[in-house]
Amino acid sequence: RNYIVVENEPIGSISLKEETRGGIEKLFYNLKKDGIQNIAILTGDNEKNASKIAKELGIDEVYASLLPKEKIEELKKYGKTIFVGDGINDSPVLASADFSISIGEGTEIANNTADAILISNNLSTLPDIIKISKKTVRILKENIGFSLLMKAIVLTLGVLGFAPIWLAVFADVGVTLITVINSIRIK
DSSP states (O other): OEEEEETTEEEEEEOOOOOOOTTHHHHHHHHHHTTOOOOEEEOSSOHHHHHHHHHHHTOOEEEOSOOHHHHHHHHTTSSSOEEEEOSGGGHHHHHHSSEEEEETTSOHHHHHHSSEEETTOOGGGHHHHHHHHHHHHHHHHHHHHHHHHHHHHHHHHHHTTOOOHHHHHIIIIIHHHHHHHHHGGGO
């Protein structure tokens, strides 16, 4: 709280408070439901405000009054990490996280540093983003495995003299088409 003083007489005060984004409570509920184990607040704000926000959101771990370097040190204590931030002071942590997301209306340096930008500014979409990412990785692994298996089979048959040219073409073009069609499942 800052006070306005005129000729040594207090005439008013100014108090600034960080507001939580709409729908954030639902976000943390959904993240925990989807298996996210630890949710922590790493902030440069003071302990009192950070603890109040954490209590409102049901977050147990709060690290407040942190400089960017201290945020990185705290982040390193966890295993795989996703960090969401929007400010200049978040940029080093965004760069250090395993995966980082910047809020679209955040600073330019945060947007340039993050792995992804949440253009909608709607944090409640994070669980959906995580589900889509997991499905994408699973389909990618399926496609790579299928492609390598088909190529190995055709290569082995070719070395043994049993692979006609149409099979080699299928192993190249056909497998590519199949993996593209398989990738459509991400939608």
